[in-house]
Amino acid sequence: MAVYVKGIGNISPQKTWGDTTLLSSPLAYVGDRLSCVEPDYSQFVDIRQLRRMSRILKMGVAAGSMALQESGIKVPDGIITGTGYGCLEDTGIFLSKMVENNENALNPTPFIQSTHNTIGSQIALLLQCQGYNQTYTQSAFSFENALLDATLELKDNPAKSFLVGGIDEITDLSHTIQHRFGIFRDRSVSSLDLFNTSTDGTLNGEGASYFVLSGEKGENDTVCLDSVATFYKPGMQYLMDGIENFLESASLKTVDIDLLLIGKSGDKRFDSEAEEVSSRLFKSCAIGLFKHLSGEYPTASAFAFWLGARIIQTQHIPQAVIHRKATRPQRNILVYNPYFGEYHSLILLRSC
Amino acid sequence: MEQLMEDLKRQIIEALNLKHLKPEDIGDEQPLFVEGLGLDSIDALELIVLLQQHYSIKMANPQDGPQIFKSVKTIAEYIRANQTT
Numbered sequence: 001m002a003v004y005v006k007g008i009g010n011i012s013p014q015k016t017w018g019d020t021t022l023l024s025s026p027l028a029y030v031g032d033r034l035s036c037v038e039p040d041y042s043q044f045v046d047i048r049q050l051r052r053m054s055r056i057l058k059m060g061v062a063a064g065s066m067a068l069q070e071s072g073i074k075v076p077d078g079i080i081t082g083t084g085y086g087c088l089e090d091t092g093i094f095l096s097k098m099v100e101n102n103e104n105a106l107n108p109t110p111f112i113q114s115t116h117n118t119i120g121s122q123i124a125l126l127l128q129c130q131g132y133n134q135t136y137t138q139s140a141f142s143f144e145n146a147l148l149d150a151t152l153e154l155k156d157n158p159a160k161s162f163l164v165g166g167i168d169e170i171t172d173l174s175h176t177i178q179h180r181f182g183i184f185r186d187r188s189v190s191s192l193d194l195f196n197t198s199t200d201g202t203l204n205g206e207g208a209s210y211f212v213l214s215g216e217k218g219e220n221d222t223v224c225l226d227s228v229a230t231f232y233k234p235g236m237q238y239l240m241d242g243i244e245n246f247l248e249s250a251s252l253k254t255v256d257i258d259l260l261l262i263g264k265s266g267d268k269r270f271d272s273e274a275e276e277v278s279s280r281l282f283k284s285c286a287i288g289l290f291k292h293l294s295g296e297y298p299t300a301s302a303f304a305f306w307l308g309a310r311i312i313q314t315q316h317i318p319q320a321v322i323h324r325k326a327t328r329p330q331r332n333i334l335v336y337n338p339y340f341g342e343y344h345s346l347i348l349l350r351s352c
Numbered sequence: 353m354e355q356l357m358e359d360l361k362r363q364i365i366e367a368l369n370l371k372h373l374k375p376e377d378i379g380d381e382q383p384l385f386v387e388g389l390g391l392d393s394i395d396a397l398e399l400i401v402l403l404q405q406h407y408s409i410k411m412a413n414p415q416d417g418p419q420i421f422k423s424v425k426t427i428a429e430y431i432r433a434n435q436t437t
Contacts, residue, residue, distance in 0.1 A: 048390060051369040105404035107367075108397040 001155050002224040002352065003147075006073065007212035009066025010306040011036050011059045013191075013205060014293050017066055022310050023318035026293055029191040032184035033175055034205045034295035038062075045126065052109055053122065054089040056169040059208035060119040061126060064163055068127075071212035077160040078132030079120045080150050082142030083167050084298020085174065086116030092173040119167055132162075140339035142166065143209075143299040147228045147347070150213050158215025165210035166302025175204055183267070183296075183340070192320070194266035194292035202265035205295015209302035211309075217352060223309045226250050226348040233342050236276060243281060243336070246346050258330045259286045259311065261304050262323075263337035265296045270341040277336060286326035288317060301337040301345055308333040308349040356428045364424070367402045368395050380425045388423075396421060403427075409434050 010016040013034035014027055027037070041050055041058045044065045050058065060081070068074065093110040112118075117135040124133050132153065136145040143166030150164045178184065185201035188194070194203060213225065229246045231239055247253060260282045264274045278287055288311075294303040311317055311330050335347040361375035364384075368391065378389065385391045399421050403409045409431060411417065420430045 047372060051371065052394070101405065105401050107401050108394060112394070 001151060001215065002217075002226060002350070003151050003154055003213045003215060004217050004221040004352065005211055005223040005225065005309050006161060006214055006218065006221065007067040007069065007071025008209075008306055008309055009063040009068075009070065009211075010207070010209045010303070011038060011063050012207040012209070012294055012303055012306075013037065016306065022314055022316060023293065023320050026192060026318070026320040029203070030189060032179070032186070032188055032201070032203055033170060034191055034203055035170065036206055036208070049126070052113075054087055054113060056087050056089060056167060056208070057113065057119060057122050059169065060165065060167050060210070061123055063165060063167070063208040064123045064210040067163060067165075067210040067212050071161070073161050073212055075127050075129050076131070076163040076212060077157075078134070078153065078162045079123055079129060080132070080146045080162055080164045081117070081120040081135045081167065082144070082146035082165065082299055082302070083116055083119060083135065083137055084139050084142050085168050086137060087114050087118050088169055088171045088174045090114040090118075092171055096173075123163065140298045140301070140337070140343035141230045141232075141345060143302045143305075144228050144230050144345045144347070147225065151225070151228065154213065154215035161212055161214040163210055164213050165208065166299030166305070167208040168206055168297045168299050170204055170206045170297075178204065185266075191292050191295070195264065195289060198268045200267060200269055202267045202291065202296040205291070205297045205300060207294055207297065207299070207303050209299075209306045211305065222351060223312045224350055224352040226350050227346075228348075229346045231344040234344055236273060239273065239277065239344055240281060243277065243346065246348070247334075250348055252332060252348075254281045255284065257282060257285045257332050257334045258328055259288055259308070259317065259326060259333045261288045261290060261308055261321075261333060261335045263291055263300060263304060263335070263339070264289055265291050265338075265340075270338065273341065273344070274336065274338050285324075286317065286322070287324040288321040289323050290321060293320060296339070298339065300339075301335060301347060304335040304337060305347055305349070308335055308347070312349060312351045353428060353432070356431060357424050360424050360427055363402055363406055364399070367398050378424060381423045384421055384423060385418075399427070403431070407431050407435055
């Protein structure tokens with residue numbers, strides 16, 4: 001079932017909001033951490049309500065507001081959020097205070113706001129949206145499951161509209177802990193050179209992307225979500241077959257894909273599958289990369305969804321994204337997002 | 353008492369993240385809730401924690417909260433009356 005994209009809001013390590021040409025001046029980061037370029041939140045939320053919100057809440061509320069503004073819809077019928085890590089800042093504060101205060105006299109605010117579903121709840125509170133509200137938190141399938149839920153809901157009620165998003169944040173504490181796992185690069189001079197050197201480790205990223213989706217096409221809609229699929233530790237042949245079957249169920253073949261957006265992370269330990277998929281299945285289409293722009297995080301596929309949708313809308317692939325040039329119009333875009341060799345997801349976007 | 357009220361204003365601003373205010377913006381007898389600073393029930397819980405963390409005072413009866421947390425002055429008077437050290 002086609003689900004139409006009515007509005008988009010995206011806060012990321014690039015300037016992806018406001019009046020800017022699509023990734024015309026990509027930002028380069030030194031080190032292993034890409035932090036979001038954030039707007040002035042007082043444009044979106046009353047300053048008195050802002051004081052209690054952590055950064056991820058502010059990013060979620062602002063990205064949601066941007067998407068709703070673009071769609072022209074004031075209050076959606078439901079809010080569906082995907083987040084791998086949830087509200088890390090408040091979780092860190094809550095746990096640290098617990099240790100500092102010897103488990104006595106704990107501050108209520110960080111505790112209340114440490115749960116994953118605070119983001120969707122906060123958006124609903126501000127909008128006074130009392131409809132369906134769901135949060136998915138399954139690591140790198142969180143955003144994909146939010147999309148699947150929206151698709152199922154819209155199959156039953158196509159006229160409804162849902163605010164669907166993927167969101168994750170980096171905090172100093174989470175970055176320090178994750179760095180110990182050896183998943184980030186020790187020395188990175190420029191994030192834009194992520195794919196120019198072959199080494200272990202990727203770059204830590206974050207972002208907040210929300211989309212207004214509906215089952216009914218409006219006259220201004222140009223992008224639709226065709227389908228979503230996830231594969232956990234599939235093995236190479238199963239993955240290859242899975243991609244072909246996925247496309248077949250959308251009445252497409254691999255040659256019909258105009259642009260493959262691959263979530264390669266730059267970590268040589270995990271990128272071999274992505275390279276094999278592109279070299280064996282997608283020999284002629286354009287190929288784009290995005291994790292040198294967004295960094296790696298569980299809901300990075302939401303950044304790719306934003307990128308794919310904007311490419312279809314503008315029919316322009318930013319120079320910073322191009323790995324293999326396009327030779328034809330961008331009608332069918334496949335996002336293939338592998339995450340540390342375990343989670344593999346597919347999102348098919350089409351022009352409509 | 354003056355010093356205690358000054359300290360309280362700074363601690364309230366920090367605990368409740370009232371970054372848009374300075375201590376001198378809060379009057380000694382200005383109502384803290386609803387029409388005054390516009391604090392709410394979650395802020396009341398934060399103030400109870402503030403009393404525990406900074407002054408080692410555990411409120412015996414939470415129902416006394418509205419009277420105690422009426423203003424900075426009433427909080428300071430409560431601290432004076434209940435602080436043991």
